[in-house]
Amino acid sequence: MILEKKKAFNLFATSKGLRSTRQRDVILDIFLSTHQHVSVEELYLKIKASNPGIGQATVYRTLKLLVDAGLASEILLHDGQTRYEHVMAGEHHDHLVCTGCNSIIEFEDETIEKLQNEIAVRHGFLIKNHKMEIYGLCAGCRK
Amino acid sequence: MILEKKKAFNLFATSKGLRSTRQRDVILDIFLSTHQHVSVEELYLKIKASNPGIGQATVYRTLKLLVDAGLASEILLHDGQTRYEHVMAGEHHDHLVCTGCNSIIEFEDETIEKLQNEIAVRHGFLIKNHKMEIYGLCAGCRK
DNA sequence: ATCTTACTGAAAATGAATGTCAAAAGCATG
DNA sequence: CATGCTTTTGACATTCATTTTCAGTAAGAT
Numbered sequence: 270m271i272l273e274k275k276k277a278f279n280l281f282a283t284s285k286g287l288r289s290t291r292q293r294d295v296i297l298d299i300f301l302s303t304h305q306h307v308s309v310e311e312l313y314l315k316i317k318a319s320n321p322g323i324g325q326a327t328v329y330r331t332l333k334l335l336v337d338a339g340l341a342s343e344i345l346l347h348d349g350q351t352r353y354e355h356v357m358a359g360e361h362h363d364h365l366v367c368t369g370c371n372s373i374i375e376f377e378d379e380t381i382e383k384l385q386n387e388i389a390v391r392h393g394f395l396i397k398n399h400k401m402e403i404y405g406l407c408a409g410c411r412k
Numbered sequence: 413m414i415l416e417k418k419k420a421f422n423l424f425a426t427s428k429g430l431r432s433t434r435q436r437d438v439i440l441d442i443f444l445s446t447h448q449h450v451s452v453e454e455l456y457l458k459i460k461a462s463n464p465g466i467g468q469a470t471v472y473r474t475l476k477l478l479v480d481a482g483l484a485s486e487i488l489l490h491d492g493q494t495r496y497e498h499v500m501a502g503e504h505h506d507h508l509v510c511t512g513c514n515s516i517i518e519f520e521d522e523t524i525e526k527l528q529n530e531i532a533v534r535h536g537f538l539i540k541n542h543k544m545e546i547y548g549l550c551a552g553c554r555k
Numbered sequence: 556a557t558c559t560t561a562c563t564g565a566a567a568a569t570g571a572a573t574g575t576c577a578a579a580a581g582c583a584t585g
Numbered sequence: 586c587a588t589g590c591t592t593t594t595g596a597c598a599t600t601c602a603t604t605t606t607c608a609g610t611a612a613g614a615t
Contacts, residue, residue: 288582289581
């Protein structure tokens, strides 16, 4: 699966005339190895640990590329840090965000997706993507 | 309706030991008179036009208070500006965001709300609020 | 009217994200 | 494998939204 994504990225890169560099390989690798919803800072620190040479500007730049390539997407929570999550082809998931411990639970619901499409059609709207975040307290934090 | 909200804010203010000031009155007034989804900058400019004395720090501070009071909520789009929308008690609406012209269409869907609750229950999650944004092209921009 | 404490405005500070630019690296070519 | 052209990079500067600071002002209880 990780291999597929690397191939996908290479394809994207060549189609755009981008070059394949050590930095991009490393960043993609480490991004893919992280849990969902990494902030740039988290990712940068992780990268710096094994590859001290790579600068954060490059991490920022590469993450944008991953978004363009359809491998990652940005999520904005309410802590002022942009986070990036993995995009699985065709699949979509949404988030339960715990405001107590900041943990994120993912879920998927086909019925909601269908309803969204209906709503879009009703408004003559062409959906590109969407995000849904439910805020509250997780089981652990309710006590 | 605007009056109700002012009362609600006063109630909140006294319950928290906050003082009632001219600035807060003005900001709440003008916030309530705006369309949905004002950015702080937009609101600040509007306020400055009629009340040149009020500083933007106060606008920022007061908007946070409105959120605490349950009268406003933050929305994060992808343009680096936090926006605030009106919160109607009990009611909830979501957004179709056009990436072509940046217009926002609101909608409400009871079935989706119900499904969200089911999902929350299934995960032992206590919902406080939620956001859903669907990105794409509006009817006008599809052409 | 006085006193305490919260509030405000202006300016400085912060912090995420982006831009700049010279040096380095990719990669097509001879 | 040297050459030359172009993209990419890292370090640093810059931008821009938001937050903090702080001295002065104003609420509102007594």
